[in-house]
Amino acid sequence: LAGDSAQAAAICEAAGTGACYYISPTGSDSNSGAYDAPWKSFANITSYYQDSFKSAGWKAVKAGDYIYVLGGTHNTVVHPGSGTGPQGGGAYIAYFRFGGGTAANPIHLKAYPGTKPIFDGAGTGIDLSQTSGWVVSGIEVRNAAGAGINIGETTNVEIFDMFIHDNASKVVEGNPTGLMINGAGAITVHHCTFQDNMEIPANVFPRGTGTHL
Numbered sequence: 001l002a003g004d005s006a007q008a009a010a011i012c013e014a015a016g017t018g019a020c021y022y023i024s025p026t027g028s029d030s031n032s033g034a035y036d037a038p039w040k041s042f043a044n045i046t047s048y049y050q051d052s053f054k055s056a057g058w059k060a061v062k063a064g065d066y067i068y069v070l071g072g073t074h075n076t077v078v079h080p081g082s083g084t085g086p087q088g089g090g091a092y093i094a095y096f097r098f099g100g101g102t103a104a105n106p107i108h109l110k111a112y113p114g115t116k117p118i119f120d121g122a123g124t125g126i127d128l129s130q131t132s133g134w135v136v137s138g139i140e141v142r143n144a145a146g147a148g149i150n151i152g153e154t155t156n157v158e159i160f161d162m163f164i165h166d167n168a169s170k171v172v173e174g175n176p177t178g179l180m181i182n183g184a185g186a187i188t189v190h191h192c193t194f195q196d197n198m199e200i201p202a203n204v205f206p207r208g209t210g211t212h213l
Contacts (some may be wrong), residue, residue, distance in 0.1 A: 101133025111138030
C-alpha cells in the first residue's frame with residue numbers, strides 16, 4: 001500500500017460524483033478508506049438495522065462508487081444488527097441491503113487490479129438483499145458456513161471472474177450453497193468457477209425456492 005513502489009498512484013475508476021473505497025486485511029477501520037489508508041473490513045459501508053449501529057466514519061455507498069478489495073485473506077465479519085442488538089442479524093464479510101446503483105451506473109465491488117483477494121469463512125461471504133445495480137468481480141469466496149454469495153430480492157447484478165468454492169460446509173439456516181439467487185431479476189453470472197460447494201438435500205434442510213449453484 002503506502003510506499004509500494006509497484007503502484008505509483010491509486011487506481012480509481014469512478015467518474016463524476018462516484019467515490020472509491022479500499023479495503024485491505026492489513027488496514028484499519030479507523031482509517032479513511034483511501035488507498036493509502038484502507039479499511040480492514042466493510043464495517044464503515046455495510047448496511048445496518050438502525051443508525052445507532054453505524055460507526056462514526058460510516059459512509060453510504062451510491063451509484064457509481066467503486067469498492068476495491070486488496071489482495072490477501074479477508075475474514076473480518078460485520079453484523080448488521082437486529083432488534084436484539086448490534087451483534088444480531090447474522091455474520092457477513094460484505095453485506096448490503098436497500099439502496100444501491102442502477103443498471104447504467106452500478107456500484108462496483110471488485111478485486112483491486114493485480115491482486116487476489118480471498119473472502120474466507122463467515123456465515124455468508126457476500127450478501128446483496130433488496131438492492132439493485134451491482135457488479136461483483138475478481139474475488140475468491142471460500143469456507144462460508146452459509147452461502148458464498150446470497151442475492152435476494154435484488155435486480156441488475158453482474159457477477160464475473162469469481163472463484164466460489166468449499167462453501168456451505170455446515171447445516172445453517174439460509175439455504176447454504178455456493179451462490180443463492182432468490183426473488184431476483186436481471187442477474188448475470190459469467191466466467192466464474194464453482195467448486196465443491198455443498199447443496200444440502202431437501203430432506204435434510206428445506207431449500208425453498210431460488211437458484212442454487
